[in-house]
Structure formats: C-alpha cells, structure tokens
Amino acid sequence: MAGDSTKEVADLVDLPRQTIWELARAGVLDPEKTTSLQYRFSFQDIIILRTAKDLIEDGVRKSRIHRALSQLKSQLPTNRPLTSLRISGDGNAVVIREDNRLFNAESGQLHLNFELTENSSVIASLAQQSAKSEKEEQLTSDDWFDLGVDLEAVSPDDAPAAYRRALEIDPTHGDAHVNLGRILQESGNYEDAEDHYRLALQLDQDNLLATFNLGTLLEDLGRIKDAIDAYKNADQFADSHYNLSRLYELVGEHDLALLHLQNYRRLIDPD
Numbered sequence: 001m002a003g004d005s006t007k008e009v010a011d012l013v014d015l016p017r018q019t020i021w022e023l024a025r026a027g028v029l030d031p032e033k034t035t036s037l038q039y040r041f042s043f044q045d046i047i048i049l050r051t052a053k054d055l056i057e058d059g060v061r062k063s064r065i066h067r068a069l070s071q072l073k074s075q076l077p078t079n080r081p082l083t084s085l086r087i088s089g090d091g092n093a094v095v096i097r098e099d100n101r102l103f104n105a106e107s108g109q110l111h112l113n114f115e116l117t118e119n120s121s122v123i124a125s126l127a128q129q130s131a132k133s134e135k136e137e138q139l140t141s142d143d144w145f146d147l148g149v150d151l152e153a154v155s156p157d158d159a160p161a162a163y164r165r166a167l168e169i170d171p172t173h174g175d176a177h178v179n180l181g182r183i184l185q186e187s188g189n190y191e192d193a194e195d196h197y198r199l200a201l202q203l204d205q206d207n208l209l210a211t212f213n214l215g216t217l218l219e220d221l222g223r224i225k226d227a228i229d230a231y232k233n234a235d236q237f238a239d240s241h242y243n244l245s246r247l248y249e250l251v252g253e254h255d256l257a258l259l260h261l262q263n264y265r266r267l268i269d270p271d
Contacts, residue, residue: 003040013049028069141170174200208234238267
C-alpha cells in the first residue's frame with residue numbers, strides 16, 4: 001500500500017503524532033488503513049498537515065483548526081480539495097485568501113484585522129515622517145528600500161511607493177524589484193510582478209528568491225511547466241523541492257514527485 005506512515009509524516013512536517021491522529025479522526029485527512037489498522041497518508045494529506053502546522057505556528061488553537069478545516073472540507077465541491085485553497089492564520093482565526101480578500105473559514109464572512117488596522121496607521125505615519133525628516137534628495141535607494149520594508153509590516157498599501165522610489169534612484173536595486181514584485185503578485189497584478197522578478201534576474205541570474213517567487217507566480221497563472229522550470233533553478237530552497245513534488249504529483253509524474261519529496265526531507269532534516 002502506497003503512502004507514508006504516521007511516524008514518517010510526523011518527522012516530515014514536524015508535528016506530534018497525536019495532532020496527526022486528531023486531524024485524521026476529525027475527517028480533515030483521508031488516510032488509508034493497512035490490514036493492521038495503521039494509517040498511510042497521501043501526498044495531499046501531507047500538504048494539509050503542513051497547512052495545519054503553519055496555522056498552529058500562527059497562534060490558532062488546535063480545536064479551531066479542526067473545526068474550520070472540517071467545515072471547509074464538508075462545504076467544498078468533491079472536485080475541489082482543501083489543498084486548492086490558500087489557508088492561513090490571522091490572530092486566532094483561520095482565514096481563506098481569495099482575490100486579495102480574506103474570508104473567515106468558519107463563518108464565510110469577509111475578515112478584517114481591526115487591531116492591526118488601528119495601530120498600523122499610526123506606525124506608518126511615524127515611518128513616513130522619519131523619511132521626511134531628512135531632505136528627500138539625501139535619501140539613498142537603500143533608505144527608501146528600508147522604508148518600504150518597514151511600511152510592509154504596518155501599512156502595506158504605502159510600501160510600493162517606497163520601493164518604486166528606490167528603483168527611480170537605482171534601477172539595479174534587485175531587492176527592491178523582488179519585494180515590489182511580491183506585493184504586485186499578492187495584489188493580483190501578475191504582469192507587472194513578473195516584469196520585476198525578471199528584471200531582478202537580469203541583474204543577478206543567481207537571485208534565488210526572485211527565481212522562487214517567479215515560480216509561485218507562474219504557478220498562480222497556471223503555467224505549470226514554466227513554474228517547474230523556475231523551481232528547478234531555485235533548488236537550494238527546500239520549498240522549491242516541496243513545490244516541485246506537489247506539481248509533479250499534479251501532472252502525474254509520481255516518481256519525480258517522490259524524488260523531490262525526498263530532497264525536501266533531506267534539506268529540512270539533513271541529519
């Protein structure tokens with residue numbers, strides 16, 4: 001019987017076996033059972049478990065994870081698995097990202113993080129005032145880049161302008177291209193995002209982050225073959241192998257999927 005044992009999966013995703021069993025019993029996972037009643041987990045199960053681990057690290061209670069994922073699974077069409085959703089944690093809520101909006105996984109309502117919204121406007125104002133305290137012509141591209149990084153944490157809508165200013169001063173600022181590309185990608189502006197990733201790669205063809213991000217963008221666009229090529233060029237990242245394994249499984253290349261899953265395991269746990 002194909003699939004990984006509970007121990008193998010626990011080692012791979014770094015979750016306690018008890019948590020894995022709880023998710024299986026809650027119906028979130030679809031493991032097969034051997035004749036000795038041992039679970040064997042599929043690749044899709046592993047993806048869901050990795051999502052659950054991310055939610056736990058985001059501070060979401062396990063009981064809420066079980067409830068939200070179970071409810072989501074019961075409401076989805078049979079041809080749309082949980083792995084097709086972008087699931088993340090926000091405070092103690094499980095949220096779904098779709099078309100640059102966040103929905104509460106349990107209620108289905110549009111999700112807003114009011115605590116962050118209230119604080120971010122104040123902090124963003126302070127960050128912008130800090131930049132204005134110096135004459136703008138004295139600010140370097142790195143100064144604008146650093147401001148963009150600060151604004152991303154508290155006022156994301158203002159960050160692109162800082163990255164664009166950095167690029168006006170220095171069009172060869174690769175990190176600004178990458179960060180601006182990521183923001184554009186997250187907002188659904190894939191064409192401009194791709195342009196910035198490729199500009200970063202023209203400046204440095206070994207820019208692994210630009211290569212990996214380009215892979216995620218191409219995957220978002222459904223350009224699976226191009227995404228695979230990009231991930232292969234960023235094979236120093238463990239997540240590149242994870243994504244390659246997932247995509248090869250998607251296109252029916254099971255041997256390659258297994259190979260890259262093994263590479264992923266080796267990179268996250270070299271011992």
